[in-house]
Amino acid sequence: MKILVNGAWREITRDVLAGALEELGYGRSVVSTAVNGEFVAATMRTRTVLAEGDRIEVLAPMQGG
């Protein structure tokens, strides 16, 4: 199915967030996630089922002021 990852459309085969992140290559990265604007804690990723067209945000630490 197609989902929007950080503003870009991506095709994935796994429909659970944890699996999708692995498939997308975020396997061991320190990231935080939101689905359709709602924060999804790391502990909830294995229980979060994705649907076609979902908007996923994958954020990582970055320099800031």
Add this chain to the structure above:
Amino acid sequence: MLQLYQTMIRSRLMLGTARYPSPAVLADAVRAARAEIVTVSLRRESAGERAGQAFWSLVRELGVRVLPNTAGCHAVKEAVTTAHMAREVFGTTWIKLEVIGEDDTLQPDVFGLVDAARTLCAEGFEVFPYTTEDLVVAERLLAAGCRVLMPWGAPIGSGRGLNNLFGLKALRAHFPDVPLIIDAGLGVPSHAAHALELGFDAVLINTAVAQARDPVQMAAAFAQAVEAGFAARQAGPMEPRDLAAPSTPLIGTAFRG
């Protein structure tokens, strides 16, 4: 020592981590500033890109406390969600809350700021709101549960110093017991010294250090200025006068009378 929520801090100079020429210069600047707190952020990272991971490793090696921000958020919902994400990644309940209201000045949307602060404080965050010098907004932020305020000196990255001296002095006088940290707009060490002389508890500097020709030397200069300003405040500055007052005693002046 300065108490920020339950944490005691020795250094009154906080440093932003953005816009440095290189990670190595950032690390040297943090050390030169003797900063105990640095601000960090969250951004989108594409898979395979390791910039964020490398940055986080660097910060952890510095052994400083991090204050994540919600920079770039223009809506309450965005800011609250970003705060949740930051708490998980950085492992802290501290959040420098920014809800930007205007793109040219990057001034806070103070209405959204108060709303977001209320939500986050109720959820157990320790909120450092980036605000203006407005007294009423400050009251509302404190009522929302904030125990620290971060009024701007001038627009972010402008380097203009303390734009509204009267307003900032009023804020300091109005809330004598609330930690007030000047955030944004300071350009040179004398601005920071001035802020501390006025009784502000600390300053947060980013662009003025990161964009200096020599960021490490500038970080050290800011550290000295902050120490001087704080010491001067403790020493009790004299009251300014409109007319001259001779510093040399007049009694016994030669050729008089």
